[in-house]
Amino acid sequence: MSQTTDQQRTARARSSAIMGPRKEIGTSGRDAIHTLHRTLGWPHLVAMGVGAIVGTGILTLTGVGATLAGPGVLLSFLIAGLVCAAAALAYAELAAMIPQSGSAYTYSYVAIGERVAWIVGWSLILEYSVVCSTVAVGWSGYFTGFMDSIGWTIPAALASGPDAGGVVNLPAVAVIAAVTGLLLVGSRESATLNACLVVLKIAALVLFVIVTLPRFHAGNFHPFLPFGIAGHVGPDGVKRGVLAAASIIFFAFYGFDAVSTAAEEAKEPGRDMTIGILGSMIICVVIYVGVATCAIGAAPVASFAHSAEPLALILRSLGSPTAARIFGAVAVAALPTVILAFLFGQTRIFFVMARDGLLPERLGRVHPKSGVPVAVTIATAVVVAALSAFLPLSEIAALANAGTLCAFIAVGAALLVLRVREPALPRPFRTPFAPLVSAVAILGCLYLFWNLPIATQWRFFVWNGVGLLLYILYARRAIRSRP
Numbered sequence: 001m002s003q004t005t006d007q008q009r010t011a012r013a014r015s016s017a018i019m020g021p022r023k024e025i026g027t028s029g030r031d032a033i034h035t036l037h038r039t040l041g042w043p044h045l046v047a048m049g050v051g052a053i054v055g056t057g058i059l060t061l062t063g064v065g066a067t068l069a070g071p072g073v074l075l076s077f078l079i080a081g082l083v084c085a086a087a088a089l090a091y092a093e094l095a096a097m098i099p100q101s102g103s104a105y106t107y108s109y110v111a112i113g114e115r116v117a118w119i120v121g122w123s124l125i126l127e128y129s130v131v132c133s134t135v136a137v138g139w140s141g142y143f144t145g146f147m148d149s150i151g152w153t154i155p156a157a158l159a160s161g162p163d164a165g166g167v168v169n170l171p172a173v174a175v176i177a178a179v180t181g182l183l184l185v186g187s188r189e190s191a192t193l194n195a196c197l198v199v200l201k202i203a204a205l206v207l208f209v210i211v212t213l214p215r216f217h218a219g220n221f222h223p224f225l226p227f228g229i230a231g232h233v234g235p236d237g238v239k240r241g242v243l244a245a246a247s248i249i250f251f252a253f254y255g256f257d258a259v260s261t262a263a264e265e266a267k268e269p270g271r272d273m274t275i276g277i278l279g280s281m282i283i284c285v286v287i288y289v290g291v292a293t294c295a296i297g298a299a300p301v302a303s304f305a306h307s308a309e310p311l312a313l314i315l316r317s318l319g320s321p322t323a324a325r326i327f328g329a330v331a332v333a334a335l336p337t338v339i340l341a342f343l344f345g346q347t348r349i350f351f352v353m354a355r356d357g358l359l360p361e362r363l364g365r366v367h368p369k370s371g372v373p374v375a376v377t378i379a380t381a382v383v384v385a386a387l388s389a390f391l392p393l394s395e396i397a398a399l400a401n402a403g404t405l406c407a408f409i410a411v412g413a414a415l416l417v418l419r420v421r422e423p424a425l426p427r428p429f430r431t432p433f434a435p436l437v438s439a440v441a442i443l444g445c446l447y448l449f450w451n452l453p454i455a456t457q458w459r460f461f462v463w464n465g466v467g468l469l470l471y472i473l474y475a476r477r478a479i480r481s482r483p
Contacts, residue, residue: 040262040265040266040267040272041266041267041268041272042266042268042271042272042275042276042279043195044192044194044195044276045259045262045266045272045273045275045276045277045280046275046276046279046280046283047194047195047198047280048194048258048259048262048276048280048341048344049255049256049258049259049276049277049279049280049281049284049341050198050202050280050283050284051194051195051197051198051201051255051334051337051338051340051341052254052255052256052258052259052280052337052338052341052342052345053252053253053254053255053256053280053281053284054198054201054202054205054284054287054288054338062249062291062292062295062304062310062311063304063306063307063310064248064249065077065245065248065249065252066245066296066301066304066310067306068227068238068239068240068241068244068245068248069225069226069227069240069241069242069244069245069246070223070224070225070226070227070301071220071221071222071223071224071225071226071296071301072224072225072226072227072229072242072245073242073245073249073292073296073301074289074292074293074296075229075242075246076242076243076245076246076249077246077249077252077288077289077292078289079242079243079246079444080246080247080249080250080252080253080448081253081285081288082440082444083250083408083440083441083444083445083448084250084253084254084256084281084408085281085285086412086437086438086440086441086444087254087257087408087411087412087441087445088256088277088278088281089278089431089432089437090408090411090412090414090415090431090434090437090438090441091103091104091256091257091260091277091411092273092274092277092278092429092431093415093427093429093430093431093434094107094260094411094414094415094418095259095260095269095273095274095277096269096270096271096273096274096427096428096429097418097425097426097427097428097429098110099264099266099269099270099273100264100352101261101262101264101265101348101349101351101352102121102261102348102349102352102353103124103257103258103260103261103345103348103349103407104120104124104257104260104407104408104410104411104414105117105120105121105124105349105352105353106352107410107411107414108120108121108410108411108414109356110414110418111413111414111417111418111421112410112413112414112417114358115471116410118358118467118468118471118475119406119464119467119468120406120407120410121349121353121358122463122464122467122470122471123402123403123404123406123407123460123463123464123467124345124346124349124403124407125346125349125350125403126399126400126402126403126460126463127400127403127404127407128258128342128343128345128346128349128403129346129380129383129384129387130387130399130400130403131338131342131400132176132339132342132343132346132384132388133172133384133387133388134388134400135335135336135338135339135342136169136172136173136175136176136339136384136385136388137161137169137172137388138335139171139172139175139331139332139335139336139339140159140160140169140171140172140175140388141309142309142312142328142331142332142335143171143175143332144159144171145309145312145328146312146325146328146329146331146332149321149324149325149328150325154171158170159171161389161390162390168389168390169388169389169390170389172385172388172389173385173388173389175335175336175339176339176343176381176384176385176388177381177385178336179336179339179340179343179381180343180377180378180381182340183340183343183344183347183377184374184377184378194337194340194341197333197334197336197337198334198337200330200333200334201330201331201334201335201337202287203330204326204327204330204331204334205287205291207323207326207327208291208294208295208311208314208315208323208327209290209291209294211315211318211320211323212294212295212297212298212314212315212318213294213297213298215297215298215318216294216297216298217297217298218297220296220297220298220299220300220301221296221297225242227240227241227242227244228241228242229241229242229243230242230243238453239451239453239454241451243447243448243451244451246448246451247401247448247449247451247452248401248452250401250404250405250448252288253281253284253285253288254404254408255280255284255338255341255342256276256277256278256280256281257345257404257407257408258341258342258344258345259273259276259277259280259341260273260277261344261345261348261349262276262344262345262348264348269428270428270429271428274428274429291311295310295311295314298314298318299314299317299318303317304317309328309331311327311331312324312327312328312331315327343377343380343381343384346380346384347376347377347380350376350379350380351376354376357475358471358475359475362375399456399459399460401448401452401456402449402452402456402457402459402460403460403463405445405446405448405449405452406445406449406460408441408445409441409442409445409446411441412437412438412439412441412442412445413438413442415431415434415437415438416434416435416438419434
């Protein structure tokens with residue numbers, strides 16, 4: 001059996017990805033079990049993006065960001081949103097041009113090559129796994145608060161991990177199990193339910209704005225920048241400032257990258273991916289600015305900064321317990337849409353890496369009826385549930401950001417590389433001012449990474465060190481043994 005060279009593999013990957021899924025693949029045999037089904041339209045993808053973006057970031061991390069930046073967290077939202085908007089434009093062009101699953105991993109493989117693609121894919125595994133865990137922990141906070149409000153108290157030992165004084169976060173594990181079951185049913189079915197829950201979630205945020213806007217007090221914005229703009233470490237060892245907060249609540253904006261993992265399941269990728277990515281991003285920027293402004297205007301930052309359910313807490317503090325209960329109930333019902341979107345994306349990353357030969361081949365098999373990669377979905381859920389059961393929200397949110405920033409840098413670079421190397425390729429969507437957009441995405445992400453907690457940066461490098469070791473010992477050998 002002859003070994004395939006790096007150049008041959010890269011050329012094959014570029015050709016296959018740019019031309020789209022191969023038309024000659026049949027409905028049976030080895031190729032069929034590695035082929036996803038095209039069942040999603042652009043409404044499903046917009047709903048997936050909004051469902052992924054509007055979630056723990058605005059419902060729970062508003063308090064975390066306010067702790068680090070005070071009222072200046074509004075600027076943190078704008079800075080993080082600007083960087084994400086640039087990355088979203090790069091994603092939109094590449095997803096429409098390269099209609100295959102894999103997101104930044106696939107784009108890096110096409111534009112740069114196998115080794116960089118492995119690093120990006122390994123970082124995406126970190127991002128998606130940790131995001132799902134973070135959202136599960138945030139959902140648990142709202143679920144526990146809602147149950148308390150109706151008189152059913154969950155023992156503290158079973159409602160939080162060791163860092164928060166508990167033993168295990170069982171609600172977080174339960175919601176991961178429920179979402180996994182839904183994903184195993186099928187992509188279209190889970191996407192349709194997701195769309196319904198997204199409408200419910202937006203309605204709850206509109207309710208929040210209606211209740212809090214009449215209680216708006218401009219005095220709550222003073223002092224606006226108690227910790228300054230640049231990130232700096234205080235006497236307590238915590239990095240604070242607008243940019244430090246932006247590096248954490250950056251988590252609140254991404255989610256559109258999960259949409260790009262569905263490219264191989266979109267009915268018309270050229271159109272549907274562009275609408276799905278950019279449409280969801282625009283909708284969410286408007287929602288975030290409105291909700292964050294109303295939250296700070298309605299209550300002093302110190303009153304909700306450390307809450308696991310800050311928006312519901314604000315409603316209760318304003319003497320609106322009924323609205324708080326409704327909001328909490330909707331959060332309990334709708335926050336799992338974020339888990340669904342990212343767990344979906346995580347399984348597709350694993351799926352594509354396995355199909356490319358970088359992970360065990362059996363992880364790249366899909367069920368013939370549901371079109372779902374069953375083995376990798378279940379395995380991913382087990383890992384995510386374990387993380388959510390024992391780790392604290394703020395630490396895992398920061399770690400997720402590190403993986404995402406790496407992926408966004410790679411996508412910005414891939415956009416530039418393909419514009420220079422393949423200028424004549426058909427592009428259903430062309431990013432305007434591509435060099436500027438790429439520069440904002442790359443430099444902005446690098447600066448936000450610099451402002452992450454030092455411990456988070458080290459954990460990210462350790463994770464990728466383990467990944468490189470796995471690549472050398474397994475993935476590189478496995479792919480070179482393929483015909």
